């Protein structure tokens with residue numbers, strides 16, 4: 301599918317299967333989400349630019365690779381995005397963080413914003429937007445609209461599961477933003493849930509219902 305990278309590493313797929321299983325506990329789900337976010341983070345940062353810096357090892361000086369440019373930004377779409385965020389910050393502790401608070405109106409399925417906080421200089425940074433479920437794509441599109449309004453130009457979107465309908469809508473709205481996902485599922489159901497999916501990611505993470 302256009303603009304989509306499916307991260308089909310065996311460890312990712314194995315962990316995802318356990319997360320999908322409704323028997324998996326809240327604690328297990330959270331732990332797996334953190335673990336899987338490390339593996340997804342590894343792939344989504346694969347193309348980061350490197351430069352070199354002069355250092356002294358205990359044996360001799362060398363020009364050693366180091367990340368180029370300004371610190372990247374992880375933008376978490378609340379609340380489920382925070383499940384991916386924690387592992388990503390283990391990988392890139394110096395990253396900046398944006399929070400975009402959106403909830404889904406249960407009748408219209410539209411995204412409604414209730415919170416936004418981001419670093420002021422988004423223009424010069426890679427912004428990786430994280431939300432586990434790309435379903436209708438309403439939240440993802442709204443989050444990226446807002447980040448672009450605040451100056452972001454270089455963005456990627458990272459999720460765990462995507463529905464074909466969501467990918468299509470997302471690509472139409474933001475063709476310049478590549479999507480990274482662990483799997484593309486069959487479809488959306490009439491309530492806007494991804495099937496077979498894993499249920500409501502926020503509820504599974506936090507034990508709410």
Ligand code: URA
Pocket residue numbers: 380433435492493494495497498499500501502
């Ligand atoms: N959000 C979720 O948490 N799950 C879905 O299946 C769709 C949207």
